[in-house]
Each structure stands twice: as C-alpha cells, then as structure tokens.
Amino acid sequence: MSQPLEKRRLGKTNLEVTVFGFGCIKFPNISADQAAAALDHAIDLGVNFIDTARGYGDSEVKIGPVLKRRRNQVYIATKSGRRKADGMMRELETSLKNLQTDYLDLYQAHWVCDDNVLDEALAPGGALEALRKAKEQGKVRHYGITMHRHHTAIRRAIESGLFETIMLAYNALDEEGVGPDLIPLAAERDMGVIIMKPLSGGRLVSPPSSPKPDGLDPVVAGTLREIATNPGITTVIPGMVSVEEVDENYRAITTAHAFDDAARRQLFETIAAMKKELRYGQLCLGCGYCLPCTQDIEIPKVFRALYMHQQYPEDQRFMGDELYDSLGMPADACAECGECVQRCPAGIDIPERMKEAVAAFGRRAA
Numbered sequence: 001m002s003q004p005l006e007k008r009r010l011g012k013t014n015l016e017v018t019v020f021g022f023g024c025i026k027f028p029n030i031s032a033d034q035a036a037a038a039l040d041h042a043i044d045l046g047v048n049f050i051d052t053a054r055g056y057g058d059s060e061v062k063i064g065p066v067l068k069r070r071r072n073q074v075y076i077a078t079k080s081g082r083r084k085a086d087g088m089m090r091e092l093e094t095s096l097k098n099l100q101t102d103y104l105d106l107y108q109a110h111w112v113c114d115d116n117v118l119d120e121a122l123a124p125g126g127a128l129e130a131l132r133k134a135k136e137q138g139k140v141r142h143y144g145i146t147m148h149r150h151h152t153a154i155r156r157a158i159e160s161g162l163f164e165t166i167m168l169a170y171n172a173l174d175e176e177g178v179g180p181d182l183i184p185l186a187a188e189r190d191m192g193v194i195i196m197k198p199l200s201g202g203r204l205v206s207p208p209s210s211p212k213p214d215g216l217d218p219v220v221a222g223t224l225r226e227i228a229t230n231p232g233i234t235t236v237i238p239g240m241v242s243v244e245e246v247d248e249n250y251r252a253i254t255t256a257h258a259f260d261d262a263a264r265r266q267l268f269e270t271i272a273a274m275k276k277e278l279r280y281g282q283l284c285l286g287c288g289y290c291l292p293c294t295q296d297i298e299i300p301k302v303f304r305a306l307y308m309h310q311q312y313p314e315d316q317r318f319m320g321d322e323l324y325d326s327l328g329m330p331a332d333a334c335a336e337c338g339e340c341v342q343r344c345p346a347g348i349d350i351p352e353r354m355k356e357a358v359a360a361f362g363r364r365a366a
C-alpha cells in the first residue's frame with residue numbers, strides 16, 4: 001500500500017521539499033510538450049522540487065511555461081557552472097528569463113569538482129560572492145553547491161558552513177563513493193542533501209526478462225527506495241522524461257516504507273550479480289555488511305580508494321590515494337580471519353583484495 005509523498009526539511013533553507021524531486025537533465029532529448037506533460041503529472045502527484053541547470057541545453061526553456069502556470073506549487077532550483085561572480089550573475093538573468101519567473105528558490109554553484117575549483121568559488125569575485133549578492137537582491141531565496149567525486153573538496157565545502165544545500169551523486173553502484181560518511185556529515189551540518197544520478201544514468205535497471213512482481217522494475221524501485229529511506233537524504237531527483245517514468249518512480253518511493261533490511265540485502269545481491277554478469281569484476285557495493293572488521297579496517301573505503309586509484313582517469317587517480325591516506329587502519333592490518341567474507345553479498349574475496357590494496361598503496365595509511 002502506498003503512503004502520501006513525504007516532505008522533508010531542506011536543511012537550513014527550511015523549505016519543505018518532497019523526498020522525490022524532478023531532475024530535468026534529460027529534457028534536451030525530448031519535445032517541449034513531452035517535458036510539460038511529465039512535469040505537470042509530477043506536480044499533480046504532489047512533487048514540489050524541480051532541478052535543472054544552465055548547462056542542461058534547453059531544459060530551462062522547456063520548464064518555463066509550466067513554471068509560469070504553477071509557480072506557487074513548486075520550488076525551482078537551477079545551477080551555473082561559471083566560476084566568477086559576474087559570469088554567474090549574468091547566467092542568473094538568463095535562467096530567470098528562461099524559467100519565466102522573477103526568483104529562484106535555490107541557485108547552485110555547479111560541478112565544483114576539486115579543491116582548485118572550490119578555492120576559486122570561495123575567493124573574492126568568485127561564485128559564492130554572486131550567490132550572496134543574488135540572495136540580497138531577492139532573486140534567489142537560497143543557495144547551494146553541487147559536487148562530484150572529490151572527497152576532500154566535498155568535505156571542505158560541507159565543513160565551511162557556507163552553503164545551505166549540497167547535491168551529490170549517490171547510487172547503489174556508488175561509483176562516486178560519497179555514500180557512507182559524507183551524506184551524514186552534510187546532514188549533521190544542517191545542509192539540505194539532494195541526490196542526483198540515483199540510477200547511475202540508467203545503468204541500474206533489471207535485465208529485460210526479470211519478473212516485476214508489483215509492476216515495477218525491482219532494481220529501479222529498490223534503488224530509489226534505498227535512497228529515500230536514508231535519513232540523511234532530503235530529496236532524490238532522478239532524471240525523467242515521461243509520465244510513465246514519473247508514475248513508476250512515484251510508486252516506488254511512496255511504497256518505500258516496506259523496504260526492510262531483507263529487501264535491502266536482496267537488492268544488493270541482485271546488483272552484485274548484475275555487476276558480475278556485466279564483468280564489472282569484484283566491485284564493492286559500499287553496503288557495509290562486511291563491517292565491523294576484526295582489525296577495524298574500513299573495508300568499503302579501502303575498496304573505494306582502490307577503485308579510484310585503478311579506474312579513474314589518470315589525472316584524477318590521486319583522489320584514491322588521498323582517500324586511502326585518510327584512513328585510520330591500513331589494508332595490511334588484515335589478519336585474514338575471513339569473518340567479513342561470510343557477510344559480503346557481492347562474494348568478494350576481501351583478504352585477497354586487501355593484498356591488492358597493499359600493493360597499490362603500500363603502507364601509507366597511518
């Protein structure tokens with residue numbers, strides 16, 4: 001049985017947003033009519049948070065006519081990737097015009113991807129200055145930041161206390177590795193936590209022949225439920241393009257209360273099996289069932305660091321090294337007791353992979 005769409009407080013903005021929001025990143029691929037129909041349907045269902053960006057092609061332009069009709073029913077968020085205040089203020093005017101409104105509920109510094117970009121955003125004449133000025137002028141009610149991958153920069157942005165919200169990519173494949181500690185940290189600091197890429201850009205979907213017991217794709221529904229039941233998360237914004245997608249995601253999230261530990265485990269087992277089939281190899285899901293380690297090794301973080309070190313583009317691999325260096329216990333503390341292996345739904349040979357981490361990182365952890 002479904003429950004009404006839950007609203008949560010978006011951190012210190014105090015806006016009450018629905019846990020299911022509308023991501024408009026895919027709007028450039030569809031007609032204006034199709035975009036309007038999907039948006040109208042979502043708003044009819046009670047969805048009250050819409051997110052877009054200057055960088056999403058004509059997405060803002062397609063949202064504009066709907067927003068004009070229904071401005072008081074939704075909160076609108078957009079972003080600018082400009083690093084300097086003047087560029088960001090100029091883009092704000094374009095966004096307001098495209099969206100056919102005279103204020104934004106949330107304006108975000110987009111894709112602040114590493115420490116250098118964050119430094120630039122925080123420096124005099126940088127993006128933060130524009131965000132503050134836009135708020136003073138009443139063109140923006142609140143402001144936030146959107147970030148990917150770079151743990152140190154994400155942590156710095158959270159700990160700075162300068163932003164009201166943060167948008168992070170998080171999903172059960174956990175490719176960007178923000179899961180276990182950065183989300184609770186942001187929630188603790190009273191930031192609204194907005195989750196993008198919940199379905200890993202469409203990769204998290206069951207194989208076509210899979211049964212759909214309640215008419216929903218079990219991987220899609222389970223993944224959304226897993227995120228929606230995380231208390232540190234305020235809203236999840238899957239990118240949607242049709243009335244049907246809105247309906248399916250709405251049904252998944254309004255039945256998330258039935259998503260218990262058994263369902264969570266089942267989800268991770270299914271995704272683990274998919275990963276093997278897709279030859280992703282022995283990839284950690286970040287689920288944490290292996291913990292606690294008898295030697296206090298933070299197993300999922302070691303694997304996250306190893307993944308970054310091995311798989312990220314060459315100029316980003318240092319992020320894996322940094323993450324490993326920040327851990328309290330090195331991989332070579334593994335006593336090969338095997339306790340974690342019994343609990344890992346992905347069937348990872350954890351002690352073997354700890355040796356791989358030692359080979360990759362040496363003894364750099366403190």
Ligand code: SF4
Binds near residue numbers: 292296336340341351
């Ligand atoms: S096998 Fe190694 S990593 Fe696993 S619980 Fe034992 S000591 Fe920890």
Ligand code: SF4
Binds near residue numbers: 350
């Ligand atoms: S139980 Fe397995 S998949 Fe889950 S976090 Fe631990 S090592 Fe990764």
